Amino acid sequence: GRDRTATLCATFEAVIGAVYLDAGLEAVRTAVLTLVKPTLIHIIEESLHKDARSEFQMWAQAQFNITPRYQVVGVDGPDHAREFTIEARLDQQVWGHGRGRSKQSAAHAAAAEALKLVAFIEGNLPPDQTRITAETPSHA
Structure with missing residues (x-):
């Protein structure tokens, strides 16, 4: 339990609440x-605050003036444990696939895969670091 995010968040909230009640x-x-300033500085300096979807959107708009679309192509599992499969698309071209327990996490995974393809196309990633499928765009 001590490594669970929810437990850590609740503990942090409780400590902050206690400090507020005790000292204002x-x-x-x-x-x-x-506590957070060093981490915030690191996030800003390294551009870690931009998630994969934002990065892919900025790239797509700069290159093609297109906003990516995320399309659900599969839903598996029982109601309480759904797993979504989503495609990241530019026009009709599939640039990435992602799976996740929520549509948001699946879309993020699809955008992350699309960014691997972008890096490969731009010569910033060796071919063995990305999965290129038959649906991969042949032109960029």
Whole structure:
């Protein structure tokens, strides 16, 4: 349990709440900034705040003036444990596939796969690092 994200989030929230009740808002502000500022700086400097969908969209718009579409092509599993399969598309071309427990996570995975293809096309990734399928666009 101690490594579960939900447990860690709840614990952090409880500690921040206790600091607020004991010392007030300014103490919370100081504590939170002390804890998260180095991570925030790293995220901003490394552009980690941009997720795969945002990155793929920026690339697609710059290259083709097209916004990617994400299409659900499969839903598997029982109602309580669905797994979605989504394609990342530019026009009718499939650029990536993704699977996930939510549509959002599947779309993110599809965009991440599309970015691998982009990196390959632009010469930034060796061919063995990406999965190129028959549906991969033959032109870019």
